Amino acid sequence: MKAAIIGGGVIGGGWAARFLLNGWDVAVFDPDPEAERKIGEVIANARRSLPALYDTALPAEGNLSFHSEMADAVQNANWIQESIPERLDLKHRILGDLSELAPETAVIGSSTSGFKPSELNEKGARAIVAHPFNPVYLLPLIELVGDAGACENAAPVLRSIGMFPLMVRKEIDAHIADRFLEAVWREALWLVKDGIATTEEIDEAIRMGFGIRWAQMGLFETYRIAGGEAGMKHFMAQFGPALKWPWTKLMDVPEFTDELVDLIAGQSDAQSGHMSIRELERLRDDNLVGMMRALKKTGSGAGGVIQRHEADLPKPEAPDLPITGDRKIPVSWTDYNGHMNETHYLEAGSLATDRFMELIGADANYIASGKSYFTIETHVRYLSELHAGNRLTIRTQVLKGEGKKLHLFHFLYGPDDTLAATVETLLLHVDLTTRASSLPDQAVAEKLGAYHQAHAALEQPEGAGRSVGQKA
Structure with missing residues (x-):
C-alpha cells in the first residue's frame, strides 16, 4: 500500500x-x-x-x-x-x-x-x-x-x-472538534488580555482538572456523572440557568493588537522557553503514551482504539521456540538509572505467558468459559541492560506441559539478539468457578502437549530451576 x-x-x-x-x-x-x-x-x-x-x-x-x-x-x-x-x-x-x-x-x-x-x-x-x-x-x-x-x-x-x-x-x-477549541481559545484570549490569568495559569487549569476527565469520557459523559444518581437530566436542571449568566464572551473576540500578541508571546516564552520545540514534542509524546496506555487497560477513549488496532496486528510465530513478544520498549518502562526497570521485565514475561496461552487455546474465550492458568511461581534473571526504544523479542520454551502444570521459560532478547533476561514461570490450570486446580480441556491439553513434545529434545536452558543468589 x-x-x-x-x-x-x-x-x-x-x-x-x-x-x-x-x-x-x-x-x-x-x-x-x-x-x-x-x-x-x-x-x-x-x-x-x-x-x-x-x-x-x-x-x-x-x-x-x-x-x-x-x-x-x-x-x-x-x-x-x-x-x-x-x-x-x-x-x-x-x-x-x-x-x-x-x-x-x-x-x-x-x-x-x-x-x-x-x-x-x-x-x-x-x-x-x-x-x-x-x-x-x-x-x-x-x-x-x-x-x-x-x-x-x-x-x-x-x-x-x-x-x-x-x-x-x-x-x-x-467541523466538530475545532469549534470547541475555538470557543476555549477565545475565552483564553480574554482572560489573558484582561489580566485575569497568564498563559501558564490557563494551561494549569486545563491539565490539572477537566483536561484529564475529557481524555477518558469527553464532555457529556463527564457531566452525566456530575448529575449524580439523578443523571444527566438533573445536571441540566441544576446548571442550565448558568447559560444565562455572563460566564463567557464566546462571540465577543478581543482585538488582535500587537500589544496582545506581545503579551501572550512573552508569557508563553516565560512558561516554556527553557525547552526547544523538539524537547516539548517529546515531553508531549511521552505524556500522551503514558495516558493512552493507562486508557488502554480499560479500553476507554483512545485506549479502545489501540486495543482494537493491536488485536489486528500480525502475531509472529516460529516452529522451534514461538515468539511470544515483539515490541518496542516504552519510556514509561525505564527508571532513574535510564534503563528498563525490573518491574517491567516481569510484566514482559507476564505478557509472553498470556501470548503463549493464546497459542494453545487458553485465550479470552477460554477464560470466559470458566477456565484459566494461574501463576504460582516466577524467577527473573537480569543479564543485560535494556533502554527505551530498544526492540524486545521474547521466545518461549516449554519445560513441562502435562496434567495441570504449565512450566515456561521465556528468553528476552534485546538489540543484536543479545539475551537481556530470562523469566521462568510455573502455572497451574484452574477452574474459575471453584478456584481449585483442574485439568485443562482436551483441545488445550493437546496443543500444549505438542509444544512439550517438540521442546523435549531441546537442552535445559541455562538458569532454569535457579533460586535467588544461587551460584552458577
Whole structure:
C-alpha cells in the first residue's frame, strides 16, 4: 500500500509517520528544501513514541521517498493526503491537480481544519475532509466530511493504521472538534488580555482538572456523572440557568493588537522557553503514551482504539521456540538509572505467558468459559541492560506441559539478539468457578502437549530451576 503526502509540515509529517510506521510506503511532495530534514525529525519522534503504545510489534516500516514532482509522488497511490497551508485558492489549485493526477481509486483527503468539502471542491476537485489532530502519529481522531460513499471507503483504511474516523453528519465550518477549541481559545484570549490569568495559569487549569476527565469520557459523559444518581437530566436542571449568566464572551473576540500578541508571546516564552520545540514534542509524546496506555487497560477513549488496532496486528510465530513478544520498549518502562526497570521485565514475561496461552487455546474465550492458568511461581534473571526504544523479542520454551502444570521459560532478547533476561514461570490450570486446580480441556491439553513434545529434545536452558543468589 502507498500513501502520498502533499505538504510536509507538522501535519504532513505526522501523516507520513503514521502511514510509514504501519507498513505503508510513503511518497512526499513538498517544495520546501528543508522538508526532508523536518519530516525526518517528526518520524524520529514517532519511532520513539508510537510503538510504545502497543505490546505487539507494528508492521515493518514501509519505504519513504521524496519527490520534486507531484505526479511522481501520487503515482499508484492508494491514499493521498493534502496538508498545505489554509489558503482556499492554493487548495483549489493543488486539489484540482491531484484530482487529475491521482488514480481513480485513490482517496484524496484534505487535512483542512476549517474549510468545508463543498468549498474545497467548488472548482471541480473530488476531495474529502480528513482532518487529523497533532500529533497525527499518536492521536487517533480523524474527522471525515464529504461524499458519504467516499468517506465510507476511507474509514476502514484509517482504522487499519490505528486511527478513529468520526463521520461528520453535515458539513460545517471548522467541523466538530475545532469549534470547541475555538470557543476555549477565545475565552483564553480574554482572560489573558484582561489580566485575569497568564498563559501558564490557563494551561494549569486545563491539565490539572477537566483536561484529564475529557481524555477518558469527553464532555457529556463527564457531566452525566456530575448529575449524580439523578443523571444527566438533573445536571441540566441544576446548571442550565448558568447559560444565562455572563460566564463567557464566546462571540465577543478581543482585538488582535500587537500589544496582545506581545503579551501572550512573552508569557508563553516565560512558561516554556527553557525547552526547544523538539524537547516539548517529546515531553508531549511521552505524556500522551503514558495516558493512552493507562486508557488502554480499560479500553476507554483512545485506549479502545489501540486495543482494537493491536488485536489486528500480525502475531509472529516460529516452529522451534514461538515468539511470544515483539515490541518496542516504552519510556514509561525505564527508571532513574535510564534503563528498563525490573518491574517491567516481569510484566514482559507476564505478557509472553498470556501470548503463549493464546497459542494453545487458553485465550479470552477460554477464560470466559470458566477456565484459566494461574501463576504460582516466577524467577527473573537480569543479564543485560535494556533502554527505551530498544526492540524486545521474547521466545518461549516449554519445560513441562502435562496434567495441570504449565512450566515456561521465556528468553528476552534485546538489540543484536543479545539475551537481556530470562523469566521462568510455573502455572497451574484452574477452574474459575471453584478456584481449585483442574485439568485443562482436551483441545488445550493437546496443543500444549505438542509444544512439550517438540521442546523435549531441546537442552535445559541455562538458569532454569535457579533460586535467588544461587551460584552458577
